[in-house]
Amino acid sequence: MLFSKKFSLPLGFSFMGVNAGLKKEDLDFGVIYSTEKANAAAVFTENVLCGAPLVIGKKHLKKGFLNAIAVNSKNANVHTGEQGLRDALLTCELVAEKLNLPNAELVLPSSTGVIGEILPMDKIKRGIECLDRELGTSRKNFTNFCRAILTTDTTIKWAIVEVGKAKLVGIAKGAGMVSPSLATMLVFLLTDAKIAPHELKAMLKKSVSHSFNSLTIDGDMSTSDTVAIMANGLAGEVDLAEFYRALHSLNLHLGQKMLRDGEGITKVIELRIKNCSNSKDAEAIAKSILNSFLVKTAIFGESPNWGRIIMAIGKTKIKKIKPHLIKIFLLSRGKKILLSDVNLPQNASNYQSVLKTLKKKEVTLEIDLNLGDYEKTFWGTDVSDQSVKLNAEYIS
């Protein structure tokens, strides 16, 4: 799947990004608006203490339509009680009024930032007031929106793919969830393809499971994670299989961008779980490995310390795992090197090539469990002394 090199957005979407006063100078409030009522779907965090915008957003998406998405950064509107719910709803009402929408349910609210502070509605209102003059379809409008949703990200993250005559743009935010309490992944996917709400929902769910939900940076799960898609149909129908492939490669691409922007990380780890019993076990094993502090520090230290991977597999407590069946490989230019040789460090003839491969910025590991035929790929990162410093020094 190739990403468009020319900047050409799907039809019918306009954007705004402004400073509403939540941050001192940076942009902090953004709106996406579709001239047509769009079919829409979203996937939210599984964190049971999720934010007020997600509670309201789930309600608004029940009918499967959206005209607009309103996002603020700096304040997550999480753990803010009844007041938080009222504020998220009021945001939708004010945006709907300003955009002449028939009702507030056509607006998805989204917030990212500090947990536990009341949303400053005077500032949000100031942001909404800007819609009159700041909403537009230019590249500037678009990148302003991309900037307005950032917290600790070092760069805006977006990409465009084409599917037949239609286009699909993805905008993401998230310093890899390795960031402070501002740590949230927001992804907004917009297309002018015509796709029925139930198709949209099924495709989004499937793709998210194999992209964003298969990557982890610090094992922490934000209270605000949201992946939303709008399809306004202005470019007509498309081949659904082709659309799915485009959607999924876009999601994988945005996921990689978030991983690489993880605070203080130095390496991205690709972990291929092979011949596992089922999807649940594969996920438990992958997350145990990719969230293990000892595995992450070993990768940071470029050490072939595969015993830590064995430890992480075993601590899943999955009883059917058999030690003598497990094989751990390091992939180097398509070649597989068996890491889990007893006495690897001292004896293996390929020890030097292992050390060389571990020096790269992308480390690919394959775990063959020999328990079945299920396989899935996951992604994670190392952890550096800088990751700790950045997270410790940040004061919300």
Add this chain to the structure above:
Amino acid sequence: MLFSKKFSLPLGFSFMGVNAGLKKEDLDFGVIYSTEKANAAAVFTENVLCGAPLVIGKKHLKKGFLNAIAVNSKNANVHTGEQGLRDALLTCELVAEKLNLPNAELVLPSSTGVIGEILPMDKIKRGIECLDRELGTSRKNFTNFCRAILTTDTTIKWAIVEVGKAKLVGIAKGAGMVSPSLATMLVFLLTDAKIAPHELKAMLKKSVSHSFNSLTIDGDMSTSDTVAIMANGLAGEVDLAEFYRALHSLNLHLGQKMLRDGEGITKVIELRIKNCSNSKDAEAIAKSILNSFLVKTAIFGESPNWGRIIMAIGKTKIKKIKPHLIKIFLLSRGKKILLSDVNLPQNASNYQSVLKTLKKKEVTLEIDLNLGDYEKTFWGTDVSDQSVKLNAEYIS
């Protein structure tokens, strides 16, 4: 419970610690020997890929008796297949032969160190040969044993308590499980009290659940963790309730010593879970908080970032948790400060005293869930940039 200030070991136990050549110079092989066949019990790691010594040890403890414990450091004998099992058994056979024991089942094998390397039996044999001249009851013999079982610990860890006429000594090893692949907790408890095997087992299990199993440093679970107890009866019977209190305070004490020796850590966190639904939920919530990278870095940074605690509670996915019922307190000299006030940082009158309390080396948090009446205390640590460096630089 007061710990004995004078050095007076329980009757009938002798000790050895020598350099058998596994490490370059440091002591690396130790034996505990009881002249009487002792009632015995042990609790092992739940990691399903546990080491060969644990597989053999579980068999040997089935009858509930031990005469000796043989421990080596530097090599964990984990993930070493059939050869590993033969080596652990052979170690027991050779120790039994040397000590004139009727069978190898009276010996508990224990290994800590690197995973995935074959145990160098020539060196282990050299260590066992030393029993002739190095086994003894002196303080030197005892501290040599304490030293021989260490890996990345910076100090030996032991304490003695008295129970009536009997004594109970505990010897521990573990740089807080924050250490490299050598990360293992070993605890050996020895008493001359007379206690039946089933009593011993029940008391050990209960105490471990509320001490060692309630503390976490990096969330990683060693493949070799072992807590074993021997009671040889030479001092006669004791009050069982009194013995349990002594045992438990000893275990708590040794646990605290391990936490404080955690590599690179700067603070110990005590976490009191109050008014929870049940023990399973309390444990899930506590471990989610204490293993959260974002919570640990916040504590390291002395930041009152309680939103991260909310995030960690929510990611347990326990549906009955209700956001409006949760209260997070910081304890300061017996005074409780409510942390989870919306807008704490800006508005709270006690903000300065929160910051001051967070500067201490011991931080006590209380989470009131208002879901039931179950309560339990857990312990953890922060994570520092030094923790990452120490773990990354270590090459097994």
